[in-house]
Amino acid sequence: MAITSANQLELLQTAEAVAREKMIDPGLVVEAMEESLARAAKSRYGAEMDIRVSIDRKTGKATFTRVRTVVDEEEIENYQAEMTVEQAKQYLEAPEIGDTFVEEIPPVELGRIAAQSAKQVILQKVREAERDRQYEEFKDKAGTIINGLVKREEYGNVIVDIGRGEAVLRRNEKIGRESYRPNDRIRVFIKDVRRETRGPQIFLSRTAPEFMAELFKMEVPEIYDGIIEIKAVARDPGSRAKIAVISYDNSIDPVGACVGMRGSRVQAVVNELQGEKIDIIPWNEDQPTFLVNALQPAEVTKVVLDDEAGKIEVVVPEEQLSLAIGRRGQNVRLASQLTNLDIDIMTEAEESARRQKEFEARTALFQEALDIDEFFAQLLVSEGFANLEEVAYVEIDELLVIDGVDEGTANELQTRAREYLEAAAKAALDAARALGAEDSLIAFEGLTAQMVEALAKDDVKTLEDFATCADWELAGGWTTVDGQRVKDDGVLEPFGVTLEEAQDMVMTARVVLGWVDPEELVAQSEEEAEEGAEEGASEAEA
Structure with missing residues (x-):
């Protein structure tokens, strides 16, 4: 040619x-x-x-x-x-x-x-x-809902025609055991769009929490207009879900608006999600209040929040326990996902027994360490003293408010408490040295003798060993395995060390060893602070 x-x-x-x-x-x-x-x-x-x-x-x-x-x-x-x-x-x-x-x-x-x-x-x-x-057409559509036509099914994955291309709905992104035949119409959420060598790969989902949020946005005009905001969504796809909403207009009830006239709006979402039951919950800035709402329909007697540990204890009546936990733990699991807190549910009887056990343990500790009788030890516990450090180093005026305690008795109590703590620290230090703990670790600021002993037992014996530790190895944390949260115990967790404190100690150890330049660390902290301030300003403008 x-x-x-x-x-x-x-x-x-x-x-x-x-x-x-x-x-x-x-x-x-x-x-x-x-x-x-x-x-x-x-x-x-x-x-x-x-x-x-x-x-x-x-x-x-x-x-x-x-x-x-x-x-x-x-x-x-x-x-x-x-x-x-x-x-x-x-x-x-x-x-x-x-x-x-x-x-x-x-x-x-x-x-x-x-x-x-x-x-x-x-x-x-x-x-x-x-x-x-x-790719250019669909990259900006990630996070939105699209209608498609089922083309075929391959090994449980559904190939969907979305107009100008194909996308894949993986088997683990389908609700329950739903199945599709060729030419079935399907509504899906674009979860991710990736540029790969064989062409753009578009991944779809029907189990993502965002899918439910987008469906509500389509059904509830107030959400689309920004009058009502969806703050959090937790789902057990195909079975049950919880969605937290807040209204920025006092005249509009966020829950009622999402439910709709005779339940028409929420029912449209339920039908799309194969009958998934949806609890619509009013969002509240106060976490205990929000949690009480999240555990509906169960009634809650008392909530105790531990901000540092990110845990929350919930006390419910005996007859409400199974309802609060839900079938196979579903209700409490969804409430935990919604609030982003670890929830420990107990009955009033269990809580009373636990408190009694703690009371007895503290009483026994004070009896042994301070060489006092049971009545006096119980009196200290009743006044809110939880450990020997509080007795040893509290302002003396706080001891004088206890009936029968004069200045001489208060001084004697503090002297005994300090002597006991010093003896315990010396014993822990001797045990740590016997295990091979080096002076570099023992002298590190922020670690008590008992902490050094615990570290040495875990084969952390030098400052170099300590500097290579991850924060969760020290303070503990949670890992998700097969959809279930599994507790990781930290070496210093029994001493109340938080993740933030563990991060600071590890970073300080690296600075002391010369692994990290402190000036770079300061610059990085300033950058993060500036970014946080900018994000806060942009959110305020929005």
């Missing part, structure tokens, strides 16, 4: 047709044609040559040119595409390094093999352009 005036216009017509079919820019198709013709010309004139082809966008005329670049004589590598300054003088008046000499060459005849190669180049370029177009 020769590029003659008879088929010049066909090039443009073909490019237009392909671009319309694939919905891409015609210019990209023309560029692909130029590259394929250039490759064909190189196979005819020589692969070492720098041959370029330009197709006129109006007439379709293809112009073949050979380009040679002027380079330094010592750097010349390709004599077909490069030339020295001396060689360039016969073509250019005052050649300099970097100049190019372009000369037109005769068009080539495309044989069968060359034509096939050109076709492959064009198809490859078109596929790449199509993939880019598809």
Whole structure:
């Protein structure tokens, strides 16, 4: 096939047709044609040559040119595409390094093999352009709902036609055991869009909490308008869900608006989610109050919040325990996801027994350590003293308010408490040294003797060992395994060390050892503070 005036216009017509079919820019198709013709010309004139082809966008005329670049004589590598300054003088008046000499060459005849190669180049370029177009179209749609048509099912995964491409709904993103047949219409949430070598991969979901939030946004105009906001969503897909909402207009009830007239709005969402039961809960800034709402329909007697540990204790009547926990722990699990707190539910009897056990343990401790009778020990516990440190280092006036305690008795109590603590610290220190704890760890500020002993028992014996610890290894934490939260015990957790304190201690140890530059640490903290302030300002503007 020769590029003659008879088929010049066909090039443009073909490019237009392909671009319309694939919905891409015609210019990209023309560029692909130029590259394929250039490759064909190189196979005819020589692969070492720098041959370029330009197709006129109006007439379709293809112009073949050979380009040679002027380079330094010592750097010349390709004599077909490069030339020295001396060689360039016969073509250019005052050649300099970097100049190019372009000369037109005769068009080539495309044989069968060359034509096939050109076709492959064009198809490859078109596929790449199509993939880019598809990615650009869907990357901004992540986080939205889209309607699609089921094409087929592969190993439990559903391939969905979403208009200008295909997407995949994985088996673990389907609700329960729902199944689809070809040509079924399906409403899905675009969870992620990734650019991969085989083309953009669009992942769908029907189990994501965001899917429910978006469905409510479609059904409840007040949410779409921003009058009502969805603060949190927790789901057990296909079974039960909890959604927390708040209204920014005092005249509008957020729960009632989401339920709708005779439940019409919430029922539309329930029908889409295969009958998933939905509890709509009013959101509250006060976490205990919010938790009481989240545990509905169970009634809560008392809530005790531990901010540092991120845990919360809930006391319920005996007859409400099974309702609060829910079938297979579903109710408390969803409430925990909704509030982002670890919830410990107990009955009033269990709480009373636990408090009695704590009371007895503290009484026994004070009896032994302070060498006092049971009545006096119980009196200290009743006044709110929980440990020996409080007795030893509290202001003496706090001891004088106890009936029967004068200044002399208060001083004697504090002296005994301090002596006991010092003896316990010495014993712990001796045990730690016996286990191999080094002075670098013992002298580290923030670690008590008992902490050093616990670390040594866990084979953390030097400051270097301590500096390599993760914060959760020290303070404890939670890991999600197969959808269940599993507790990770921390070495220093029994001493009340929080994650933030553990992070600070580990980072300080790294600074002391010279692993971290303190100036860089300060700069990083300032950057994080600035970013936090900017985010807060943008949220306030919003």
